[in-house]
Amino acid sequence: MHIIVCIKQVPDSTQVKVDPKTGTLIRAGVPSILNPYDHFALEKALAIKAKTGAKVTVLSMGPQQATAVLRLALALGADEGVLLSARAFAGSDTWATAYALAMAVKKIGQFDLVLCGQMAIDGDTAQTGPEMAYHLNIPQITFCESIDANGNTVVVKKLIEGGHQILQADLPLLVTMTMPADYVAKYPSFMAAHKAQDKLIRTWTDADIGADPHKLGLEGSPTRVDRIFPPPARTKGEMFSGSDMELANKFVEILKKERVVK
Incomplete structure (x- = not known):
């Protein structure tokens, strides 16, 4: 089994500020973390790898500094890392990002399972994963709290309203x-990180993955x-007191x- 996990380097959400003039996030001087x-x-x-012997490849898109989260993933036990990094990717929204990641998945080759976080804490859209599934033309299950693999199938526990x-x-x-x-x-431990x-870790540009430049960036x-x-x-807020009937009339x-x- 080959599992591809999409990961993102994000600013520490507890220290992010918004530029009042541009309305964009101020990332300078803000420490970056692996999206939780x-x-x-x-x-x-x-x-799943520990249970089945699966291969795990981690995939990310961002500047060269994003190799830090790929190294963290490798230290935790992933086998290979791929970074998409080029000017052409700058300014991509979730749709363009999903397209680029899907093209990278296709270049990686044979895979069985793609895992993504529900959302990135610097965007909170929860759109990139489902959009990747569309570009890859494969089924998707979202908002899962657990997953287990059994041969050619997986069993998941999906969070829904009320249960x-x-x-x-x-x-x-x-x-x-x-x-x-x-x-x-x-x-990871120090030795695992070492x-x-x-x-x-392979670094690919838009040309490496054969992406249409008109489908990337802004x-x-x-x-x-x-x-x-x-x-x-x-x-x-206002507080009211009185009998049940008086309060009902006031509410109406x-x-x-x-x-x-x-």
């Missing part, structure tokens, strides 16, 4: 993983971030004033 949802997905892939679903699906398949509330990320320095992005701004402060009066009811 991707970290969880990687750990699930490595658990969970247990689903079984044939491979190939793309699965996005969500984190349990009590999840604590694992990190040995990971000898593992292979030109290939059908969505744009117009601006980022905090929500307006809430006004102070407010609804009529706000034109919710006539």
